[in-house]
Amino acid sequence: MKQISILGCGWLGFPLAKRLILNGNSVKGSTTSEDKLSILEDAGINPFLVTLERESISENIDTFLAESEILIIDIPPKLRGNQDFSTSLEMTFVKKIQNLIPFIEKSSVSKVLFVSSTSVYGDDNEWITEETIANPDTESGRQLLLTEEILQKNQNFETTILRFGGLIGEDRHPVKFLTGKENLENPDAPVNLIHQNDCISIIEEIIKQSKWNEVFNATAPFHPTREEYYTQKAKERNLVLPKFNSEKSNMKKVISSKKIETILNYKFDLEEY
Template identity: 65%
Template sequence: MTKISILGCGWLGLPLAKALLGNGFSVNGSTTTVEKISGLKNSGINPFLINVTLSAVEGALDSKSISGTIDSFLQKSTTLIIDIPPKLRGNAKGLSPDASGALEKTFVKKIAILIPFIEKSSVKNVLFISSTSVYNDAEPFVTEETIPKPDTEGGKQLLETEQLLQSNEHFKTTVLRFGGLIGEDRQPVKFLSGRENLDNPDAPINLIHQKDCIGIILKIIENNSWNETFNAVAPSHPSRSVYYTQKAIDLNLALPKFNHSKPSIGKTILSKKIETVLGYTFTKFIT
């Protein structure tokens, strides 16, 4: 039985693990939370408590470690799926708020810590879950041929991590750049409900449903599509004002109010390569 390791069994990683089990794979799954171990085990996933940490000493990121049995987590796996978010919006744990440059490349450094363990393991293929935040809004239409020029810290670190993994000759890495994630229990309109003066009402949305995220990953594994880069966004792009207003109505929420006095700025992410190279058909259109 082919084994796959998933680093990060969260909102996407857990249902992905269950889908892989349903397709005949054996799955090692990691979490950073002790309380989630039993849930993983009860789902048929081999659970591991894995945490990559960067500790600060006098405001400097100079100590690094992995807690947990990372070697056992990777043992006998042919594929590693890395699905952990950068989480760069706040201070890194253990860092003082005034530590100069404390967040610089923290995510990149965490993945760099993992790489020697991957190199000496049985893993031949890595699937890195990235984001379309590696693109800015300079180009109206974006494909995989568009040169990424991120303008956010998260986007910059994701792009550098992509390059770090794809340049490694010990394993093959496919990068999967998801747009905004939505699902039955994840609707971004809830954060916009009742808010006023929202910018970019006419900008296109670039969202993807959890079910298509999982379907695309299964297709990559099935087709052995390694050393690739894919944008993954549903092929329908209504405007922000149209989409979020309708979703607020559907969910009986207070309507968001948009500012139409300024020009809207936004890109359209195209995912045609998903359909042509993988032969994948999206099941969840965004309307």
Template identity: 80%
Template sequence: MTKISILGCGWLGLPLAKALIAKGNSVNGSTTSENKLSILKDAGINSFLVTVESESVSENTTNFLAESEILIIDIPPKLRANQSFSTPLEMTFVNKIKNLIPFIAKSTVKKVLFVSSTSVYGDENGLVTEETSPNADTESGKQLVLAEKLLQENQNFDTTILRFGGLIGEDRHPVKFLAGKENLDNPDAPINLIHQNDCIGIIGEIINQSKWNEVFNAVAPFHPTREDYYTQKAIEMNLPEPKFSSEKSNIKKVVSSEKIENYLNYKFCLDNY
């Protein structure tokens, strides 16, 4: 039995914890909401109230990490749209990771899996692999790049970076936000999405196969155009069809998951898409 701590038991972290427990692992799970502690406990998770801020980290983090071999960090940057990136003091998410690292270094944790995003590549054109240099063009993407580096450079633990594409699941799909909208850009751009089930499956394989000190892009090998895919999804979900403009720019970025397919021998559940 492996003891695993999951920092952030939200949309992905909670079902991930349940899946890891079902495989015989012991899981510590964190939440920032007292109301959610009972939900975690009912799921068989050792629940902890943990807050990671740019100024400080709650003292309960020590107990949350106690005796764990693996830490999964699944907390989003959540930056304000108008937040500046001009000075180190404004690097909110980066500072959160900086404050968290000493707690990890002093704990029993020797393996860290950091959930990142393919947004670190920015609007690249063409095929993107793990060898592609990050070129983030959003505030959250820029801070994710720096957070990745902070974790990778620490010698107290081994870090694997897992960069997810757009997240979808039964209760989460971007077509719900695009439905009925007009003049949308990039109609010919390929989609780069990943289903919640595949997120959980890939994390499980990384742990099972001890693939540490690695970087993985996690996007389903399914890349129809935005216009074709979201139009079809709107019809399937009985939503107003989105309207795209062919005059708007087309970024044709395709994120490759060949490393996951070949190195982990992972098979994506394409029926979910």
């Protein structure tokens, strides 16, 4: 049994915590909502109200980290996608993690798993592996990359970076936002998606196999074009079909998950897609 702290029990962190507990681990989970504390507790999670700010952090952070060997950081940057990086001086998300690091250093945590995103890669590459130089073109991607680097350079704990593609699940699918829309760009661009169940299983395998000081891309090896995929998904859900503009097509980015498939011997459940 491992003692694990999950910073951010949201869409992914909450079911992840339940799965880890089901497999015999003890889990502390954080939320920023008092109303959710009882929900976490009812699921067998030791609940904590934790808020990270640019200049401060919740007083109970020490207790949240105490006795845990592993910390999973799963909090989104929540930044505007196209904000101009040159004029963004606050670096809000980066500073929040920087405030957290001294508390990790003095805690029992020796392993950190940071949930990042494939948005750290630019759109000018056609085939992307972990060896591809990250070149984010959004503010969110830039701050995620800086946070990755800060965590990786710290010698007080081992860090594995997990870069997820577009997140989907039973209650979450991009087609809901595309239905009925017209003049959509990049009809020929490959999709780079990962299902919530695969996200959870991959994190489980990283912990089980003790794969630390690694960087993993995580998208399903399933890359139909945007037009093919979202048209089919709209039909399956009886939604108004999205309409794409073939004249606005310039993105060919494919995120490879070969490293996960090889090193973790992981098989994606393609039926989920």
